[in-house]
Amino acid sequence: DTEVTQTPKHLVMGMTNKKSLKCEQHMGHRAMYWYKQKAKKPPELMFVYSYEKLSINESVPSRFSPECPNSSLLNLHLHALQPEDSALYLCASSQVFAGAETQYFGPGTRLLVL
Amino acid sequence: GEDVEQSLFLSVREGDSSVINCTYTDSSSTYLYWYKQEPGAGLQLLTYIFSNMDMKQDQRLTVLLNKKDKHLSLRIADTQTGDSAIYFCAETLFSGGYNKLIFGAGTRLAVHP
Numbered sequence: 350d351t352e353v354t355q356t357p358k359h360l361v362m363g364m365t366n367k368k369s370l371k372c373e374q375h376m377g378h379r380a381m382y383w384y385k386q387k388a389k390k391p392p393e394l395m396f397v398y399s400y401e402k403l404s405i406n407e408s409v410p411s412r413f414s415p416e417c418p419n420s421s422l423l424n425l426h427l428h429a430l431q432p433e434d435s436a437l438y439l440c441a442s443s444q445v446f447a448g449a450e451t452q453y454f455g456p457g458t459r460l461l462v463l
Numbered sequence: 464g465e466d467v468e469q470s471l472f473l474s475v476r477e478g479d480s481s482v483i484n485c486t487y488t489d490s491s492s493t494y495l496y497w498y499k500q501e502p503g504a505g506l507q508l509l510t511y512i513f514s515n516m517d518m519k520q521d522q523r524l525t526v527l528l529n530k531k532d533k534h535l536s537l538r539i540a541d542t543q544t545g546d547s548a549i550y551f552c553a554e555t556l557f558s559g560g561y562n563k564l565i566f567g568a569g570t571r572l573a574v575h576p
Contacts, residue, residue, distance in 0.1 A: 391566035450562040454506040
């Protein structure tokens with residue numbers, strides 16, 4: 350099973366709203382990632398959690414707040430977003446396999462900020 | 464530096480072979496990846512190749528790696544309409560204690576009858 354699930358699939362929110370994106374994997378992976386993907390662009394890394402600790406924050410604004418409650422779950426809390434934050438938000442997880450840290454992606458949450 | 468380049472668009476006839484090319488810059492990349500993204504979906508890992516290999520074949524997919532020229536290609540044999548998607552090449556850059564994926568801009572493959 351190489352499945353990463355994400356909820357919700359679509360989200361529309363106003364600039365004053367607070368919402369959360371959720372990601373789950375049951376592959377025993379110990380690293381989890383959040384990416385942001387704008388239309389016709391490759392994914393851009395936002396955060397990396399390794400063994401439930403935040404390892405990498407790619408200079409993401411504080412209106413995005415990640416949380417890793419346990420080794421299977423990853424959340425992204427959203428508050429006071431801007432219209433330019435509208436994008437596809439992808440979660441990924443990885444295992445170390447024969448030295449390759451292969452990342453498996455979820456289907457994404459498509460976010461629209463009004 | 465971190466730079467992965469791909470051509471943006473490829474159009475092929477159904478049943479023909481497709482070849483998607485990619486160049487990368489980091490000669491220390493241990494693994495190189497190909498991901499497929501269908502409209503409205505996430506990224507699907509297609510295949511990857513270890514940097515000391517020249518070629519890897521997996522059913523209809525053949526990956527060729529020229530490490531000297533830092534050139535990677537993905538060949539899809541007998542291309543089908545279901546292969547229409549964006550294909551991302553990615554190299555790995557070891558940074559901050561983990562392997563960061565550096566993606567190319569993606570090649571949009573259009574398959575026509």
